[in-house]
Amino acid sequence: MSLVRRYPVTAFFVLACALSWWPWILYSFDIVPNPIVGFGPFLAALIVLALTEGKSGVVGLLRRMVRWRVGLQWYAVALLLPILVTLAAAALNIYLLGAQRTSTAADLGGWSILLQTFLLWLLIPGLAGTWEEPGFRGYALPRLQFRYSALLASLILGVLWAFWHLPFVVTGEDTWIDAILFTIEWSIVYTWLFNNAKGSVLIVMLFHNMNNTFSGFVGQMFSGADSVNQAWLRLALWGVVAIVLVVVYGSQHLSRKHSKQVEPAQPEVSAAASE
Numbered sequence: 058m059s060l061v062r063r064y065p066v067t068a069f070f071v072l073a074c075a076l077s078w079w080p081w082i083l084y085s086f087d088i089v090p091n092p093i094v095g096f097g098p099f100l101a102a103l104i105v106l107a108l109t110e111g112k113s114g115v116v117g118l119l120r121r122m123v124r125w126r127v128g129l130q131w132y133a134v135a136l137l138l139p140i141l142v143t144l145a146a147a148a149l150n151i152y153l154l155g156a157q158r159t160s161t162a163a164d165l166g167g168w169s170i171l172l173q174t175f176l177l178w179l180l181i182p183g184l185a186g187t188w189e190e191p192g193f194r195g196y197a198l199p200r201l202q203f204r205y206s207a208l209l210a211s212l213i214l215g216v217l218w219a220f221w222h223l224p225f226v227v228t229g230e231d232t233w234i235d236a237i238l239f240t241i242e243w244s245i246v247y248t249w250l251f252n253n254a255k256g257s258v259l260i261v262m263l264f265h266n267m268n269n270t271f272s273g274f275v276g277q278m279f280s281g282a283d284s285v286n287q288a289w290l291r292l293a294l295w296g297v298v299a300i301v302l303v304v305v306y307g308s309q310h311l312s313r314k315h316s317k318q319v320e321p322a323q324p325e326v327s328a329a330a331s332e
Contacts, residue, residue: 058108061105061108061109062108062109065105065108065109065200066197066200066201068105069098069101069102069105069192069196069197070101070197070217070221072097072100072101072104072105073097073098073101073102073192073193073221074097074220074221075097075101076094076097076098076100076101077093077094077095077097077098077221078092078093078094078097078224079094080092080093080094081093081224081228084224084228084230085228091230092224092225092227092228092230093222093224093225094183095182095183095184095185095186095187095188095189096182096183096188096189097189097192098188098189098191098192098193098196098197098221099182099188099189099190099191099192099195100192101192101196102118102191102192102195102196102197103115103118105196106118106196117320118191118195118196118258121191121195121256121257121258121259122191122195122258122259122262123259124255124256124257124258124259124260125257125259127254127255127257127260128254131250131253131254131257131260132260132263134250134264135250135254135260135261135263135264135267136263136264136267138246138264138298139264139267139268139271139272140267140271142291142294142295142298143268143271143272143275143291144275145294146287146290146291146293146294147275147278147279147287147290149290150279150283150286150287150290154283154286154290156279156283156286156287157279157283158278158279159278159279159280159283160277160278161278162274162278165274165277165278170274171270171271171274174270174273174274175266175267175270178266178269178270179262179263179266185266185269185270186265186266186269187262187265187266187269188262189218189221189265190258190261190262190265191258191262193214193218194247194248194251194258194261195258197214197217198210198211198214198247198248198251198318199256199318199319199320200319200320200321201213201214202248202252202317202318202319203319203320203321206308206309206310206317207248207249207252207308207309207310207311207312207317208245208248208303208308208309208311209308210248210317211244211245211247211248211311212241212244212245214244214248215240215241215242215243215244215245216241218240218241218244219236219237219238219240219241222236222237222240223236232285232288234285234288234289234292235288235292238292239288239291239292239295242292242295242296242299243268243295243299245299245302245303245311246295246298246299246302247261247264247265248311248317249302249306249311249312250264251318252310252311252312252315252316252317252318253311253312253314253315255315255318256318272291275287276288
């Protein structure tokens with residue numbers, strides 16, 4: 058417990074892996090459907106906050122999760138940007154690389170299935186990656202930004218977030234393109250959205266969920282090499298988006314109007330001062 062209080066951010070990442078990876082061995086025996094528990098980072102954040110900051114820390118995170126007054130433009134970004142990037146990648150895949158669709162939107166159930174999946178993944182913890190966000194962006198990002206620039210904090214978090222996805226890659230549940238490379242560059246876009254939306258965890262949860270829902274839906278339209286090309290094209294386009302955001306909004310805050318969202322690791326500061 059003293060180590061958790063002294064190194065809360067490190068403790069969070071260790072706990073996030075421990076609380077998320079435990080089904081890995083069960084998955085290898087076909088006992089459970091996924092090798093990872095998606096809401097493990099959220100549980101880790103709650104535990105660390107309870108031990109280091111008490112009720113006020115836990116309540117602070119929960120308030121970020123329901124912070125909805127952030128401006129309609131950020132809802133538009135969270136919901137539409139993943140759609141635009143995914144469709145652009147699909148268009149390039151078809152018209153530039155000659156990809157052939159193996160199924161259509163109608164074959165996959167159309168908009169009704171897409172909407173149903175979006176709502177289920179958003180509201181039920183563990184079904185998808187949406188509930189990672191209270192941990193990674195709600196807890197870890199503000200504390201990393203307290204010490205580092207928004208860009209550097211994003212890259213550090215992106216690498217750790219990629220490592221957290223390791224069971225998906227090892228078991229073949231996900232490709233290393235999406236699980237490793239994509240998370241590192243996408244972390245920059247997350248930070249930009251998070252800082253400009255006044256630290257709203259709700260917004261980044263919507264963003265994450267829309268990307269998973271829509272990119273997965275469109276990805277099912279391709280197979281084989283065309284599916285791999287779709288992943289690479291999405292990676293390239295999100296990389297372009299990340300670079301543009303850094304150039305336009307600056308690496309320090311990734312925002313023109315708002316300072317980066319920070320939360321000081323008070324226990325670490327207090328422990329250092331007591332020495």
